[in-house]
Amino acid sequence: MREIVTLQLGSLSNYVATHFWNTQESYFTYSEDEKSHVDHNVHFRAGVGEDGSDTFLPRTVVYDLKGGFGSLRKMNPMYDARSEDAAVASLHGKPAVHKENAVSAIDYQKALDAGIQPASKLAASDVRYWSDFSRVYYHPKSLVQLYDFELHSSIMPFERHSMGTELFASLEKQDEIVDRDWRPFVEECDQMQGIQVYTTLDDAWGGFAGSYLEALRDEHPKTCIWVWGLQSPTSTVAREKRRLRLANTALSLNEVCAQASMVVPLAVPEGRLPNGVGMDYTSAWNVSALLSTAAESASLPSRRRLDGTSQPVSLADMAECLNVSGRQTLANMRMSVGPAALESGERPDMDLSQIGSLKDGLKTGSSSSRAFGRLSGMRRPDGSSNENDESAANQRPIIGNTVVRNYETSLLYPLLDSFPSIYNYDVEDANNIAVYTSLASDGSIVYKMKDLRSRVALSIPLEDRENLANGLAELGAAYEDDWSSGSDLDDDDL
Incomplete structure (x- = not known):
């Protein structure tokens, strides 16, 4: 079955993942004569609703803070629970019930619930939560609200790495949340190909993710875990x-x-974006749309429908292409959309890997241009006619050369009514757009890690500083060429 189970951690991650699930939902076909390019069983699970009807819902576990789910309810029309009045009546005595005012659904969600086409496309001012533009139902077990912290709290913001680590330790000790929340979805799989994780790195969810992944690795020591940070x-x-x-x-x-x-x-990228790409940096809906375009397009090969002419591609295959030495677990992402994506010979014009961006005047040396592995994905109208070129580019590599994998498809990226108008190109099909993504493990990561180490030197507690310095140094060292490892680059400790 090649199943992938997804883990979503935090508000921005849920924004990005919501675009992802909306896109997967748009690939469904409802005619016998029309076949989807995507195997829906990879990311969706079959089940039975409370009324006995068949359901097909995302294989995902969604975590957010108190108040982060907006108008989304744990129980949806497919899984109606007993009414609250009936639950109260079953208790002895007359308990006092205190309820917070429920967040009301926006007009867009009301239209979807009524089964009608929304009257107008969403605007940034309409979107308050990631659930406001969600087009899919979730299984009740998928939605996990953490009440220890509140979204956007000014009193106790969930913003420090240590907070996430401590929260996970507390929840795991009390409830064994990995067994409670994660295991049921894994046990449904016939042959899980991997785990997909959406998490933020720059707040407390990064600490929560680090602890959660450690628990997952203990449970699944050989399973591919692919993280979008x-x-x-x-x-x-x-x-x-x-x-x-x-x-x-x-x-x-x-x-x-x-x-x-x-x-x-x-x-x-916080500099100048390519012509035709407009971004409201204050809108998580806008920001997440661009990031989801890249993540969804780059991972498309792992869920392509097998038609007898193409070989199955798994998350592990994709990771193996990039992690050539076995220690290269970090990759850079670049992307082009629209007309620029059709120029397949050109390097994608948007650099989405902003980790430890290089300082002015930093030495770049020979290893900055050295690519160990490169995984490219092309979505263009004539992609299906280039299968011979794809096969030729994916031959067994020569030892020492860059490992290259190219994947092409005629399935364009859909621009749904839940998607913001961030791509402004004059194209024939306004509902779809070409996308070109490139994942690469290359020598620039050496300098990004050195730069990151130097910039956080005074921000890390003394007891953690040495371990962090050694960890980042080892991570960067995996991308050094044998002939450049003894270069004249400064490598002072933090």
Whole structure:
């Protein structure tokens, strides 16, 4: 069955994953004559609702803080629970019930619930929570609200890496949350190919993710764990907050890369975006749309429907292409959309890997251009006619050469009514867009890790500083060429 089970940690991660699930839902076909390019069994689970009807819902576990789910309810029309009045009546005595005012659904969600087409496309001002633009139902067991912290709290914000680590330890001790929340979805799988994780790196969810992944690795020692490590824009954030986020990112990378098969940091470039791409950096709906375009497109090969002419591609195959030495668990992401994506010979014009961006004047040396593995995905109208080129590019590599895998498809990225208008191109089909993604494990990571170490030196507690410095140094060393490992680059300890 090649199942993939998804883990979503935190608000921004849930924004990105909601775009992902909306896109998967749009691939469903309802005619016998029409076949989908995507095998839905990879990411969706079959089940039975309370009324005996068949259900097909995402294989995912969704964590968020108190108040993070918005108008989304744990029970949906497919899984109606007993009414609250009946539950209260079954108790002895007359208990006092105190209820918070429920968050009301926006007009877009009301239209979807009524089974009608929303009157207008969403605007950034309409979206308050990630559930406001969700087009799928979730299994009740998928939704896990953590009441220890509140979303956007000014009194006790969930923003430090150590908070996430401590919260996981507390919950695991009390409830064994991995067994309670995660195991039921894994036990349903016939042959799980891997685990997909959406998590932020620059806040407390990074610490929560590091501990959660350690538990998952104990449970699944040989399973591929693919992590999309997200970061929020910092252009409007105060300097001290930026330092805290950078320190969180360094700590999270050090922990997550030790457990995951592949980690792909994702952040919206805060410089000038390519022509045709417009971004409201203050809108999580906008930011997550761009990041989800990249993550969904890059991972598309792992869920392609097998038609007899193509070989199955798993998350482990993709990770193996990038992790050539066995120690290269970090990859850079680049992407082009629209007309730029059709120029397949060009390097994608958006760099979404903003981890420890290089300082001005930092030496770049020979290993910065050295690529160990590269995984490219092309979505364009004529993609299906280039299968011969794809096969030729995916031959067994020569030892020492860059491992290259190219995947092409005619399935364009759908621009749904739940998707913001961030791509403004004059194209024939306004409902779909071409996308070109490139994942690479290359020598630039050496310098990014050195830069990250130097920038967080004063932000890390003394007792953690040495372990972090050694961890980032080892991570960067995996991307050094044999002939450049003894270069003249400075490598001072933190």
